[in-house]
Amino acid sequence: MPADQMREITLAKTPEGKLDVADFAPRTVPVPTPGDGEVLIRVLYISIDAANRAWMQGRTYREQVLPGTRMAGGAIGEVVASNDPAFAVGDIVEADTGWCEYAALPGKLLEKRTPRGPLTHLLSILGITGKTAYFGLLHIGKPKAGETVVVSAAAGAVGSVVGQLAKAAGARVVGIAGSADKCAWLVNDLGFDAAINYRDENVMKAVKREAPDGVDVFFDNVGGDVFEGVLFRMNTHGRIVCCGAVSQYDTDTPSHGPRGVPGLIVTKRLKVEGFIVMDFFDQSPQAEAELAGMVAQGKIKVAEDITEGIESAPAALVGLLNGDNVGKRMVHVADRTN
Ligand SMILES: NC(=O)c1ccc[n+]([C@@H]2O[C@H](COP(=O)([O-])OP(=O)(O)OC[C@H]3O[C@@H](n4cnc5c(N)ncnc54)[C@H](OP(=O)(O)O)[C@@H]3O)[C@@H](O)[C@H]2O)c1
Numbered sequence: 001m002p003a004d005q006m007r008e009i010t011l012a013k014t015p016e017g018k019l020d021v022a023d024f025a026p027r028t029v030p031v032p033t034p035g036d037g038e039v040l041i042r043v044l045y046i047s048i049d050a051a052n053r054a055w056m057q058g059r060t061y062r063e064q065v066l067p068g069t070r071m072a073g074g075a076i077g078e079v080v081a082s083n084d085p086a087f088a089v090g091d092i093v094e095a096d097t098g099w100c101e102y103a104a105l106p107g108k109l110l111e112k113r114t115p116r117g118p119l120t121h122l123l124s125i126l127g128i129t130g131k132t133a134y135f136g137l138l139h140i141g142k143p144k145a146g147e148t149v150v151v152s153a154a155a156g157a158v159g160s161v162v163g164q165l166a167k168a169a170g171a172r173v174v175g176i177a178g179s180a181d182k183c184a185w186l187v188n189d190l191g192f193d194a195a196i197n198y199r200d201e202n203v204m205k206a207v208k209r210e211a212p213d214g215v216d217v218f219f220d221n222v223g224g225d226v227f228e229g230v231l232f233r234m235n236t237h238g239r240i241v242c243c244g245a246v247s248q249y250d251t252d253t254p255s256h257g258p259r260g261v262p263g264l265i266v267t268k269r270l271k272v273e274g275f276i277v278m279d280f281f282d283q284s285p286q287a288e289a290e291l292a293g294m295v296a297q298g299k300i301k302v303a304e305d306i307t308e309g310i311e312s313a314p315a316a317l318v319g320l321l322n323g324d325n326v327g328k329r330m331v332h333v334a335d336r337t338n
Helices: 051-055 128-141 157-168 180-188 203-210 224-231 263-267 277-296 310-321
Strands: 005-011 024-030 038-047 075-082 092-095 102-106 148-152 172-177 194-197 215-220 234-242 271-274 304-308 328-332
Touching: 005 310, 024 310, 038 092, 038 310, 051 310, 075 102, 128 157, 128 215, 128 234, 128 277, 148 157, 148 224, 157 172, 157 215, 172 180, 172 203, 180 194, 194 203, 203 224, 215 224, 224 234, 304 310, 310 328
Parallel strands: 148 172, 148 215, 172 194, 215 234, 234 271, 304 328
Antiparallel strands: 005 024, 038 075, 038 102, 038 328, 075 092
């Protein structure tokens, strides 16, 4: 049986400007009792996502996280009590538990997960991260062998998978990331053909050098100046996959739209398409099986960046927005008991 009390992290206030750990407040609250049809989950790993920051300001695909409420976030947990016959004690589930040690949620809001390899893979390569890369690149970008793919936030959770999937598809792959160490890791460890440090050089010029035949597919996680720099190097009939805009989340003054829109979209006949990974959830089992197979065959290396303890969640998110992470960031809250 769980303890009576647990820790949770609330959003203390809607951030102004850059997010700070002082925008959060930890507190101790009673462990909830599951009601009719509810399941009590012991949280094992919490996913830390760039999108967490956007949720605090509203205007996204989900409700705004309001001050005084538990910080929202996806997690993997184990069932410790169940009033829903579809779930048994010991089941591993994925849910939006928020940043806490225990959550009671209706069974219909949970997804039962079957671990394949380490539990953490359910949040990284076999979770939202891997599936975002898979569906965005393969269903929207559709790279062909010999084409050039550029990916931004390339050393992050989604980007590091996108680049490896593009390599597996036979493309030339150029990553854009925020440090020399990250660029070296992309090329030396993940097999990217080239990497550009956007903090150190002009992106448009660097893409011209590293993608001499132009860019056929641009998988963009960043928006802003990086987007503009790659847009000018797109080939006719190129595809731009708009996955996110992390450069615009952690500020009160998002930059103006990039130059070249819509002019270059017209003259180069570009296809620019946004997506949310949930759009493809009916095809999740196939994606998961394929990604697991690629990991088993050594075609994808799984990069995870794990911080320890629920109290580390605020700093983990602040750090991610500053580019501290390499690969999928998550918080280890507890070990599985069953
Ligand atoms: N469409 C969907 O369904 C979906 C699902 C999941 C995620 N996403 C999006 O995918 C993107 C990546 O998310 P993630 O959770 O995987 O995070 P992540 O890439 O692991 O971490 C974010 C990275 O963004 C980079 N970054 C931060 N500020 C930047 C700036 N101003 N300019 C350029 N790069 C910046 C940092 O790396 P550097 O050191 O390189 O700066 C940081 O490591 C986000 O835009 C997110 O919203 C979309």
